[in-house]
Amino acid sequence: MSLKDKLATSYMVLENQIAKNDPLSDIRSKAIQQFENQGFPTKKEEAWKYTSLNSVLKPDYNVFAKKEKAIEYKDVKPYFIHDIETYKIVFIDGIYSSHLSETSHEGLDVCLMSAALSKPKYKEVIDTYFNKVAKEDDSLTALNTAFTKEGAYIYIPKSKVVEKPIEIIHFATGVEDALMLQPRNLVVVEENAQVQIIERHQSLTSHPVLTNVVTEMFVGKNAVLDYYKIQNDLESASLIDNTYISQEGNSNASVHTFSFGGKLTRNNLNYYHKGEYIDSTLKGITILNDKQHVDHYTLVDHAAPNCESHQDYKGIFSEKSVGVFNGKILVDRIAQKTNAFQQNNNILLDDTATINTKPQLEIFADDVKCSHGCTIGQLDPEALFYLKSRGIPEKEAKGLLTYAFANNVLESVRIPEVQKRINKLIANKLGINLGLDF
Amino acid sequence: MLKIENLHASVEDKEILKGLGIEVKPGEVHAIMGPNGAGKSTLSSVIAGREEFEVTEGTIEFNGEDITEMEADERAHKGIFMSFQYPVEIPGISVTNFIKTAINETRKAKGLEEMPANEMLKKIKEKAALLDIDMKFLSRSLNEGFSGGEKKRNEIFQMAMLEPKLAILDETDSGLDIDALRIVANGVNKLKSNDNAVVVITHYQRLLDYIVPDYVHVLFDGKIVKSGTKELALELEAKGYDWIKQEVTA
Known part of the structure; x- marks a missing residue:
């Protein structure tokens, strides 16, 4: 059956x-x-x-x-x-x-x-x-x-x-x-x-x-x-997360998604604006290896004027893992003075990993600020050499650079203990112990 | 301490160093001068162990050990330090965390315990004072948004923390105003001892007014073509590099 x-x-x-x-x-x-x-x-x-x-x-x-x-x-x-x-x-x-x-x-x-x-x-x-x-x-x-x-x-x-x-x-x-x-x-x-x-x-x-x-x-x-969503599950577990957020005027809603584990994870994250001067934040750090698969599918529906949305997703992929980012921003005809930002930066640590990234902007208002950017890259060899020349071995240097790449997403985490915990999970995931001030 | 013989090095199949030799003993300060494109930065990168440069012939010995094929981090553990001409900006790692990691990785490589936090802090404070660096500066992201002077000061701060046996200063004077130059040079001079050595790589003589070399070498077309004492640097400053070129090609 x-x-x-x-x-x-x-x-x-x-x-x-x-x-x-x-x-x-x-x-x-x-x-x-x-x-x-x-x-x-x-x-x-x-x-x-x-x-x-x-x-x-x-x-x-x-x-x-x-x-x-x-x-x-x-x-x-x-x-x-x-x-x-x-x-x-x-x-x-x-x-x-x-x-x-x-x-x-x-x-x-x-x-x-x-x-x-x-x-x-x-x-x-x-x-x-x-x-x-x-x-x-x-x-x-x-x-x-x-x-x-x-x-x-x-x-x-x-x-x-x-x-x-x-x-x-x-x-x-x-x-x-x-x-x-x-x-x-x-x-x-x-x-x-x-x-x-x-x-x-x-x-x-x-x-x-x-x-x-x-x-x-x-x-x-x-x-x-x-x-805060902590997704660090075993390889036996898969997750389909459907999150819907409705925001009234002057409200502030943030969702941070930390995806480090699990077999397959799909995050459907949807924001709907029901008033003016709303602030929406969608951030994520995804670090995958070993054939893991994470798909972030976001929607911000700017249906009212004077609202802001901030999206910042960082992805780090290796060992046949697959990342997907699809970020949709809708700006309604009446949603003038919208500020919508979207950023998706990815690092592929080896050539077996895959990232599919797709911004989707549908803008019907004429006085808005919308920006989006996605990058896919490798670790900077110049930076790697800089770290190695100071006595940091290659593995730790790569870990440190990867950590640094993802790190700024943590700045907006407002519970210090969660920040510490995520830092630790990242260090574990990257296989490094750097004795940083976590 | 450092002994380079008949060094040939290429990048992307283009030969840049073409049979270079130099010997540096403990307690000495050497200056390597030369026009643009002579191979100055290649030399410092090759000594520090940058992989993009391939050594095709010759050897680099450090304290009697052949390090020609050694990884950059292992060279650092042995006491080689290079101050970068263009230090890399790394957002997301603070100067303090970076230097702590560097010190503890070096200690680990030597089989030592991590440096205790209070000892580390004391050392950081002491070395920061030496280079007139504000402690707040050290919690900023590594080199991110630093001015040219701040970057170079930060390089010398790292040198002070790591206490290398051999320091290679690659164009450390470029981008520095006269005050910053003095602070940086002062720092280097204070770190100088009879057990360590400094190689200053520079286009201009200016820095050598502050860090006075025992020997001056002229690098041209991948080779040391002339060696002398500090007077040679003054001569180069006065006459430029053209006469050297003529001498060599004559």
Whole structure:
């Protein structure tokens, strides 16, 4: 049975399981229809030209974990930003782990999607925001919508500045031979509120894991959202990340995506502007080797005047790895005085690696500043010699130059411990120990 | 200390050094002068171990060891330092992190422990003061946006930190105003001892007023065509290089 057929069957099982008063029943049935009509995307579609899902769709995934496996904090501690206090929403094989989590309802809601869907007090928020910014005609998003069951629910009320970052972590333990996960997250940041979120998907097993996650985020007037995605998974794990952000006037939203691992990762990152003087930041560092594949597909929809967007993606590729960057900027007719910047710089460390990079600008307003640039290069031999002449061996010199190349993306990371952690991951990934001031 | 014999070197099959010889002993300062295109920068690159230059004949010995085929980093570990004519800008690495890495990699190569942080800091402060360098300057990205003078000062700062046995100063005076030149030269002179040696490669005599050479060599068409004492430099300054060319081609 193909995965598509299996999902159709599983959906019928799910339909029978969920409560009669499921607030999503209409949304679900529309969504599964959408998915069944479209199926999984293929390379024939322009948006998937450089990324084939064929190999990741092959394993016989369980769509719901049937078995449970406990894990101890000490075994997974390295995956947390453990040197600072954080709220934590932790899932093991798709199931909420209360003993690893630290949720809250004091002055904000950091809890579970399942709770938000079942309790009346969240109904208003769910009705207002759920599936409102997610793209309904995107088959993978629709698939996730149909199977919505669990995930993070984060609600930050007006003017609340959240002091502790929130970590959302999904572990896969390998209790199933192959597991497909479809977490669904909703983040609402009301007017003048501020929050920082760190998301991570981590497989602990060589059994295949496929995650198709949808995150919807609403950033209210003058609110600030910082989101950090740490993608450093095992080679058994693949991730399709669909993130949708709706921003109101004067708000500031940033997403940093650090992709160092996993078999195949597709990041669909979409920003929609609903007011003026919005600031959107999309940054990423991708370091791949060993046939890894990462595809960044970004969209910034400038639909209102006087807004800014800043995109800066750095990629470093070796050993038959493949990188894709497709950055789309839409500037609506009314979006005058838009400032949209996009930069994608890549280094190929050997001649087996591939990068496909494509800026896509559609500008319908006449008074705008849009710039884009992409580069593909190698390490500068002159710089390499300079470092070597100071006693730094070739391997370390290459590592240091590569680190330096990616480094400026970290400047905008506003949690020092996250910055340190990423620095460490980069050093590990590049196989260097430079004793830098991390 | 440094002994070069019959050195031939090419880049992209073009021969630039054509049988060059020179010997430098500890405690000495040598100046190598010559017109543009004589092979001055090639010589310094070849001594430092730049791979783009291929040594086709001859040897370079350093303290009795043949280093002709040695990697640049190994040469640095043995105590060879080259101050670049055009130091490379490297955004994303601070001067401090760079020099710490360089020192600790050199120590590692010698089987030593990393230098303790407080000792490192003390040394950085001391050497920065020697070259009149502001500590804030050291946290900037390596050479990025530095003025010509700042770049050269930073080169000599690195030299001071690494304490090489042999320092090759490649056109260190170019792009320096007179004050910067004095500071740089002063730094070099303070680092000078009976155990180390300096090779100054320059087009002009100006720097030699401050770093006084024991020997002056004239490099022309890939060979040392004339050697003498510091008076030779003054003669070159007064008469230009044409008379040398005539002497050689006559």
